[in-house]
Amino acid sequence: MQITRHQDLPSCFITATDTDAGKTFVSCQILKAWQQQGLKVAAYKPVASGAIWQHGQLVSEDALALHAVTKQPLAEINPYTFEAPASPHIADVDGAFAMDACLTHFRQLLANYDRVLVEGVGGWCVPLNEELMLVDLVKAMNLPxxxxxxxxxGCINHSLLTIDRIRQDTDLYHGWIANRIDPDFNDAEANIQAIIDRS
Known part of the structure; x- marks a missing residue:
């Protein structure tokens, strides 16, 4: 199912076909659509790698973009921030990520906001550490x-493979959103239709 009305989405988990697919851009659009309905909304990006130093603090550029929409404290949006632009299981050199603390934080957001948008890291098949994959976090959160x-x-292949894997891993698949990164890509509509027809 392709999603066309962002405002109709429930609290959800945003993943993507790959890194730089535009998760944060789409997440911001969803958050704004919710806000336009008068809802109190929160963004949560539990893990971010490839962060930058700003005013002596390591910050995620994705979290900064989400903060610009929701005005939440950065620490509330992104508790685990790693400098290396790598998979979390590589970037988290000190083993800082803790699933229990991550879920406790998430439940607090659910209790305090009307809608919560959780943004993943990278694509779908991402290791969080040596024991946990991103899907373990998604299942624990139980969000669409x-x-x-x-x-x-390449988007047809990447999209269909990712959708199939999400469906194999969990029954939480809700749908997908097309994000046209390259305005000069002439076959965008045909590619989108191909994904619709086959997913």
Whole structure:
């Protein structure tokens, strides 16, 4: 199912076909659509890698973009921030990520906000540490999963493979959103239709 009305989405988990598919851009659009309905909304990006130093503090550029919409404290949006632009299980050199603390934080957000949007890290098959994959976090949160498809060359393959894997891993798949990254990609509509027809 392709999602066309962001405002109709429930609290959800945003994943993507791959890194740089535009999860944060789409997440911001969903958050704004919720806000326009008068809802109190929160963004939660539990884990971010490839962060930058700003005013002596390591910050995620994704979290900064989410903060610009929700005005939440950065620490509330992104508790685990790693400098290396790598998979979390590599970037988290000190083993800081803790699933229990992550879920406690998430439940607090659910209790305090009307809608909560959780943004993943990278694509779907991402290790969080040596024992946990991203899907373990998604299952524990029990949120509908929305996939962002980077519309460009190769997007049909990447999208269908990711949708199939999400469906294999969990029964939480909710739908997908097309994100046209390259305005010069001439076959965007045909590619989107191909994904619709086959997913």
């Amino acid at each position: 999963v929305v996939m962002v498809a980077r519309i460009g060359l």
